Amino acid sequence: MSDKNKIAEENYKESMHTPYALSRRYGSLTFEVAVQNVRDALNQMELKVVNHFNLHDHIQENLGKEINRYTILGACNAELALEALSTENKAGIMLPCNVIVQEMDPEGIIEVSVVDPTVTFSLAKNEKLTTMGTKAEERLHQILDHIEKSNVKL
Amino acid sequence: MKFYHEKTLKDVSFEEAIQKVTDALKEEGFGILTEIDVKETLKKKLDEDFRPYKILGACNPPLAHKALLAEDKIGAMLPCNVIVQQVNNGVEVAAVDPVASMQAVENEGLSEIAQEIQSKLKSVIENL
Numbered sequence: 001m002s003d004k005n006k007i008a009e010e011n012y013k014e015s016m017h018t019p020y021a022l023s024r025r026y027g028s029l030t031f032e033v034a035v036q037n038v039r040d041a042l043n044q045m046e047l048k049v050v051n052h053f054n055l056h057d058h059i060q061e062n063l064g065k066e067i068n069r070y071t072i073l074g075a076c077n078a079e080l081a082l083e084a085l086s087t088e089n090k091a092g093i094m095l096p097c098n099v100i101v102q103e104m105d106p107e108g109i110i111e112v113s114v115v116d117p118t119v120t121f122s123l124a125k126n127e128k129l130t131t132m133g134t135k136a137e138e139r140l141h142q143i144l145d146h147i148e149k150s151n152v153k154l
Numbered sequence: 155m156k157f158y159h160e161k162t163l164k165d166v167s168f169e170e171a172i173q174k175v176t177d178a179l180k181e182e183g184f185g186i187l188t189e190i191d192v193k194e195t196l197k198k199k200l201d202e203d204f205r206p207y208k209i210l211g212a213c214n215p216p217l218a219h220k221a222l223l224a225e226d227k228i229g230a231m232l233p234c235n236v237i238v239q240q241v242n243n244g245v246e247v248a249a250v251d252p253v254a255s256m257q258a259v260e261n262e263g264l265s266e267i268a269q270e271i272q273s274k275l276k277s278v279i280e281n282l
Contacts, residue, residue, distance in 0.1 A: 092209045
């Protein structure tokens with residue numbers, strides 16, 4: 001195992017505990033490939049990327065400050081979104097579900113974090129909506145298993 | 155805790171409401187970074203007729219930067235959403251309450267920033 005992969009694995013364990021997101025680190029991907037693989041993995045789970053927010057460029061352009069590369073992808077499944085909006089008309093406040101891709105210091109390790117919609121949807125204190133959040137979470141969190149795999153060339 | 159602050163605007167069209175929200179956000183230093191037209195998306199994907207409904211993703215760069223320094227995965231909660239929807243008696247605008255949503259993050263360093271954003275978003279709603 002390369003050092004990079006070792007780091008990726010150690011950090012993966014360390015970063016699992018965020019209460020609002022699930023994260024995993026990858027040692028074998030460039031930033032661009034990671035973003036593309038996240039898109040592909042979301043697609044496979046029938047989650048469409050509905051918006052793309054480059055936080056790095058936004059901070060740089062507006063404040064002239066340098067941060068690590070950082071992109072926020074907003075993912076949504078139309079059926080689930082309609083169900084959520086029919087249950088709670090302000091559910092749009094929690095949509096779409098975000099996946100962030102960021103470059104870590106100093107090894108070029110890429111971290112992908114997926115929001116936990118059970119947590120964000122539970123804000124509405126509507127049991128039906130929280131259950132839908134869990135449904136979305138199951139789909140969403142699976143992508144972490146497919147981000148590296150799709151890059152492996154056999 | 156309510157997770158949003160809202161107001162219903164009377165005697166305005168949906169488009170006028172969007173323009174008012176955009177201007178009010180700008181006044182408080184927020185740009186609109188993302189926009190999802192829910193009605194159009196649901197029509198296209200599911201052939202479902204939905205009321206006019208847009209999700210605007212607003213971001214105040216200095217505050218976003220501060221939040222990011224306090225919590226590197228905060229992007230999972232960004233941008234701050236403001237939703238605009240047609241309701242029976244007008245156009246309803248609701249902005250997320252970041253104090254409520256940031257509670258889930260369990261980071262004390264964020265609470266001051268969340269309060270600052272909350273007061274700005276509240277002003278946006280009040281000024282409509």
